[in-house]
Amino acid sequence: MSGRMMVTEAWDITVSDESQVHGAAAAASAAGLAGGLDAKGAATCELLATELATNLVRHAVGGHLLIHVAGPGAVQLLAVDRGPGIADVASSMIDGYTTGPPSLGAGLGACRRGAAQFDLYTQIGRGTVVLVRVGPSAAEPSGPTQVGGVITPHPDESAVGDGFGLAWEGDRMTVAVVDGLGHGVEAAEARRAALELLEQQPALDTAGLLREIDVGLRVTRGAAAAIAQIDGWSRQLSFAGMGNVTGRLFRPGADQMLVSRPGILGANHGVGVAARPRLHRVVAADWAAPASLILHTDGITSRWNAGDYPGADRHHPAVLAALIWRDALRGNDDATVVVVRTSPENSVR
């Protein structure tokens, strides 16, 4: 199996009153077109965004609709709120069901029917995350390892300085999380250059890829990046990073910080000095199900605790990414959270 997916186009729409529903729908439609969906697919994105945004206003007293293009032929919508939570999820899926003022929309049941993938995680008194993925390639292959993420731009920018990329080569999966220095168009340019190197050279190991990015980004303002590779055959994880992208590895009874080395990829290595590649420290760890890896940029603080979300490991990994985003967002930068998970039930080879 080989493939690539680069996630770089994203929207974060605040939805606190009815007037913002239209903007959420328009962004979802734009994401559909950017993701190569046909007119019908883009219209589905628009419709589901309208439902999710209306839900946020009516039942959650506001929240965010996070949208990104999840590779060619797929769009991801996440409705994220800190509302009262849903006491009876089954009933909320029945068309016309409402606990608040009557809704014009058909609600969550319609979202589930219209989407290629649907997931919902709710905690009473803490809020709800609803995941909807639309498009012909939105239903992922049911391989042993699942990946999901969230990306949002700096609040004053439309260009996204962060990004993440996935590349599959045989039994090996590479995940790269990149944070272009600062934010805005120039940060996005550095991020784009870094992810292009992953697309072009997915066979490199983590340190080799970081070295290529370090050299390739000299014409840009630079970036932070962390790269993780999971070898499904040897069941080993390899991690290397530079700058403020950090990782946490969770295995039964173990919670391990994967810390990137300080520095900026692409930064000048010294005037007049022949370019000498820097050496990158690689962390190796066992990767046997159940295991999960959480990578995030510095738009997310370290003030989150995976134990705050009981049962989230039975949901799509993008749901946990959204919960961490909701509860640990710094709010003054681009932000990315990526969750990689291998579950025992998926690991039969």
Ligand SMILES: [Mn+2]
């Ligand atoms: Mn940043």
